[in-house]
Amino acid sequence: MYTEQKIWLAQSDKELFLLPAMANRHGLIAGATGTGKTVTMKVLAESFSDMGVPVFLSDVKGDLSGMCRPGEDSDELHGRLDKLGIFDFPLQDYPTRFWDIFGEKGHPVRVTVSEMGPMLLGRLLGLTEVQTGVLNIVFRAADDNGLLLLDLKDLRAMLQYVGENRAEYTLMYGNVSTASVGAIQRALLRFEEEDGEQVFGEPELDFRDWMRTGPEGRGYINILNSQRLIQSPTVYATFLLWMLTELFEKLPEVGDLEKPRMIFFFDEAHLLFTDAPKALVQKIVQVVKLIRSKGVGVYFVTQSASDIPDEVLAQLSNRVQHALRAYTPSEQKSVRAAAGAFRVNPAFSTEQAITELGVGEALVSFLDEEGVPTVVERAYILPPQSLIGPADEREVLNLIKQDEFELKYRESVDRESAYEILIKANAELARRRQEETEAAAEEKQRAKEEAAAARAAEREAAREAKEAAREAERKKKVVQQAANRAANSVITSVSHNMVNSVTGGKTTSMSTIAKRAASSAISSVMRSGTSSIIRGIFGSMK
Ligand SMILES: Nc1ncnc2c1ncn2[C@@H]1O[C@H](COP(=O)(O)OP(=O)(O)OP(=O)(O)O)[C@@H](O)[C@H]1O
Ligand SMILES: [Mg+2]
Numbered sequence: 001m002y003t004e005q006k007i008w009l010a011q012s013d014k015e016l017f018l019l020p021a022m023a024n025r026h027g028l029i030a031g032a033t034g035t036g037k038t039v040t041m042k043v044l045a046e047s048f049s050d051m052g053v054p055v056f057l058s059d060v061k062g063d064l065s066g067m068c069r070p071g072e073d074s075d076e077l078h079g080r081l082d083k084l085g086i087f088d089f090p091l092q093d094y095p096t097r098f099w100d101i102f103g104e105k106g107h108p109v110r111v112t113v114s115e116m117g118p119m120l121l122g123r124l125l126g127l128t129e130v131q132t133g134v135l136n137i138v139f140r141a142a143d144d145n146g147l148l149l150l151d152l153k154d155l156r157a158m159l160q161y162v163g164e165n166r167a168e169y170t171l172m173y174g175n176v177s178t179a180s181v182g183a184i185q186r187a188l189l190r191f192e193e194e195d196g197e198q199v200f201g202e203p204e205l206d207f208r209d210w211m212r213t214g215p216e217g218r219g220y221i222n223i224l225n226s227q228r229l230i231q232s233p234t235v236y237a238t239f240l241l242w243m244l245t246e247l248f249e250k251l252p253e254v255g256d257l258e259k260p261r262m263i264f265f266f267d268e269a270h271l272l273f274t275d276a277p278k279a280l281v282q283k284i285v286q287v288v289k290l291i292r293s294k295g296v297g298v299y300f301v302t303q304s305a306s307d308i309p310d311e312v313l314a315q316l317s318n319r320v321q322h323a324l325r326a327y328t329p330s331e332q333k334s335v336r337a338a339a340g341a342f343r344v345n346p347a348f349s350t351e352q353a354i355t356e357l358g359v360g361e362a363l364v365s366f367l368d369e370e371g372v373p374t375v376v377e378r379a380y381i382l383p384p385q386s387l388i389g390p391a392d393e394r395e396v397l398n399l400i401k402q403d404e405f406e407l408k409y410r411e412s413v414d415r416e417s418a419y420e421i422l423i424k425a426n427a428e429l430a431r432r433r434q435e436e437t438e439a440a441a442e443e444k445q446r447a448k449e450e451a452a453a454a455r456a457a458e459r460e461a462a463r464e465a466k467e468a469a470r471e472a473e474r475k476k477k478v479v480q481q482a483a484n485r486a487a488n489s490v491i492t493s494v495s496h497n498m499v500n501s502v503t504g505g506k507t508t509s510m511s512t513i514a515k516r517a518a519s520s521a522i523s524s525v526m527r528s529g530t531s532s533i534i535r536g537i538f539g540s541m542k
Contacts (some may be wrong), residue, residue: 011086011382012378018047022366022371023259026316028318029300029304030305035322036064038294044263045067047095048263055263057223064223064390067386068396069386070093095220100224104225112200113151114149115246119280125188127184128183133174138158141162154189156188159181164182202412207247234266238445245287245323247291251291262296265301270304291431318365324338341377343365350376353378362379362381
């Protein structure tokens with residue numbers, strides 16, 4: 001409960017307060033199942049909201065939605081309040097917003113592939129280090145080409161592109177093996193089959209929308225419905241880590257403030273570290289260490305603190321330890337470790353107290369004004385002012401529908417990104433290849449036709465030449481025959497005239513004989529031939 005500008009969380013023989021100025025030094029809520037962790041988280045969240053600090057909570061069991069309703073006035077509640085000596089306890093609802101990665105019981109939460117980055121995506125898809133390295137190259141290739149990776153379609157298209165241009169990218173960035181590309185493709189397929197596809201895309205969650213305060217200045221309580229998400233523990237842990245990383249990266253440095261800018265509760269936090277590669281654990285440690293100076297407090301909720309690496313535990317200064325069982329040696333070890341994290345209170349044994357605590361009871365230690373952990377106290381946690389357990393589902397759905405962010409986030413938008421651009425580029429390439437193939441085919445056909453025409457022309461020329469030769473031969477023969485006939489006719493005429501002249505006929509001069517013979521030859525030629533032949537003969541006679 002928020003009172004005197006402090007968070008009154010628990011009551012021993014004194015009131016135990018979490019100081020707003022120390023709330024960004026992170027915290028841990030631990031304890032076995034059913035011991036009161038969720039209720040403690042609720043009480044803290046309510047107080048932060050009352051002081052105007054927005055809160056983010058992951059709802060793993062679906063029992064947080066009651067925060068949008070006032071608590072029930074019951075005998076049980078009065079019994080508890082009497083025991084704690086609390087008489088002024090207003091039951092009230094809280095400004096609550098519901099979010100859901102799958103968009104079922106809250107506004108859809110989307111992230112773009114590039115915002116998530118190769119490291120977290122590699123974890124999400126369960127890739128090996130080598131495969132994550134290839135994913136890294138895919139991201140760089142997209143960057144180099146100015147291509148946006150928004151949704152899984154984009155990633156798939158880009159992966160295929162890098163796979164097809166493997167040789168080039170191997171030279172540039174390192175080995176891109178077909179085996180790795182194939183493994184990533186298969187992992188993507190598996191992820192899509194689990195409906196993971198819808199969480200990637202736009203509109204991407206704007207973290208400022210989680211940092212709003214309501215009309216009365218109370219911080220919004222943002223509840224991420226994680227019931228379905230937690231069924232894939234790695235996916236759940238990766239998404240929450242992405243959210244934390246986003247907050248870390250997007251928020252400016254502010255140092256220590258009077259009160260935090262936002263509080264982030266991470267339920268089932270041990271999942272973050274289960275089978276996490278070393279590099280990722282390092283990243284978590286770094287984010288947790290540094291996010292404090294951005295005014296964000298992170299509270300890990302888990303059954304056993306021993307599931308959280310020491311380096312991270314060391315950062316969690318405000319602690320609420322609920323009961324732990326100590327039957328097996330490993331449970332006893334966990335109890336010892338949990339007890340060892342507190343400053344001893346000489347009034348009781350921390351180790352023993354942990355195993356004796358009742359439901360809603362806890363060992364509590366917060367940082368004091370000086371930032372020093374207070375001595376551990378055994379105390380009862382205050383009840384929440386809002387409803388314990390879930391609210392009516394229809395009421396929640398109504399709240400979601402009426403909320404201003406429903407309009408902003410419900411519909412996904414698919415703007416032009418790597419997939420669309422690569423599809424276009426491929427279509428353009430295919431079109432150009434088709435054009436080139438057609439042009440080449442046309443060129444071949446033309447060459448063929450030209451060659452055929454040339455061959456036909458050659459044949460024609462040869463035929464004409466042959467014809468001309470034949471014609472010439474024929475004409476030559478005609479001339480020859482004409483000449484022969486003319487010559488014969490001259491000889492006959494000359495010899496006849498000579499006979500006449502010798503046998504006492506009229507005496508004729510030789511020139512007259514020749515002229516007559518020529519005239520006879522001419523008539524002979526005229527009968528058989530052309531004028532050119534005549535000219536030829538005339539020429540030869542002169
Ligand atoms: N501070 C409290 N005031 C009133 N009732 C409480 C308180 N803490 C716990 N309870 C009661 O105990 C029940 C179980 O507590 P809670 O759900 O917080 O346990 P949990 O540790 O979160 O369990 P799980 O690990 O199963 O999630 C609550 O439903 C509530 O009835
Ligand atoms: Mg719980």
